[in-house]
Amino acid sequence: MSPDPGTVGRCALVTGGAVRIGRSLALGLAGAGYRVVVHYHASAAEAEQVAAEIRSGGGEAVALQADLARPAEVERLAREAEAVWGGVDILINSASVFPPEALPETDLALWDHTLAVNLRAPFFLIQALAPGMKRRGGGVVVNIADLAGLQAWGAYAAHSIAKAGLIHLTRVAARQLAPEIRVVGIAPGTVLPPEAMGEAEVARLAARTPLKRNGSPEDVVQAMLYMLGADFVTGETLVLDGGRLLV
Numbered sequence: 723m724s725p726d727p728g729t730v731g732r733c734a735l736v737t738g739g740a741v742r743i744g745r746s747l748a749l750g751l752a753g754a755g756y757r758v759v760v761h762y763h764a765s766a767a768e769a770e771q772v773a774a775e776i777r778s779g780g781g782e783a784v785a786l787q788a789d790l791a792r793p794a795e796v797e798r799l800a801r802e803a804e805a806v807w808g809g810v811d812i813l814i815n816s817a818s819v820f821p822p823e824a825l826p827e828t829d830l831a832l833w834d835h836t837l838a839v840n841l842r843a844p845f846f847l848i849q850a851l852a853p854g855m856k857r858r859g860g861g862v863v864v865n866i867a868d869l870a871g872l873q874a875w876g877a878y879a880a881h882s883i884a885k886a887g888l889i890h891l892t893r894v895a896a897r898q899l900a901p902e903i904r905v906v907g908i909a910p911g912t913v914l915p916p917e918a919m920g921e922a923e924v925a926r927l928a929a930r931t932p933l934k935r936n937g938s939p940e941d942v943v944q945a946m947l948y949m950l951g952a953d954f955v956t957g958e959t960l961v962l963d964g965g966r967l968l969v
């Protein structure tokens with residue numbers, strides 16, 4: 723992909739940008755011409771590899787570490803990300819935890835950690851970065867939600883509830899921060915199954931989908947790039963599930 727002249731020099735922060743879908747989003751942003759801050763928690767080697775891959779392709783990237791479950795580190799991440807190139811124009815809230823516990827099995831520690839990473843951190847990153855975006859004339863926030871935020875996934879209770887909150891945060895922040903800042907969401911279905919999921923279960927999910935296939939991280943990248951360029955869209959969450967929500 724050739725860089726868009728309108729994106730060159732603009733900075734994007736991608737939380738969870740070292741692995742899985744976050745990695746694809748970081749590389750997609752670099753391919754579109756953005757400078758990229760690759761956030762990671764424990765995946766230091768993977769984050770440095772992503773940043774190195776971007777730089778080897780002629781882009782600009784750095785890796786920054788923070789534990790998003792700790793409010794002080796969320797604040798530090800926002801501050802350090804802004805300092806790299808003088809501001810953050812695009813925030814991609816992609817970092818997420820996906821604990822497979824149903825409601826009866828969810829204890830206080832799991833609840834607090836899941837809500838902290840999946841919902842509280844995006845809220846306070848938006849709060850911290852919005853003033854700078856407004857001073858520079860505007861920005862875009864993309865919240866990576868989940869089909870679980872629209873369906874009652876009983877086997878992933880805390881995760882499902884947190885993602886539902888993230889979808890509503892998208893609406894609340896979009897209304898509050900307009901017109902300078904657009905806030906949008908993407909709710910993927912099965913685009914990158916959990917690593918522990920067996921091939922039979924992955925095939926079963928594809929069979930249940932009207933399009934009879936699962937998606938890919940590239941589908942999420944294309945949705946993100948569309949949302950970044952869709953200047954008349956805010957507060958909306960794009961469902962990216964092959965029609966699974968229809969079933």
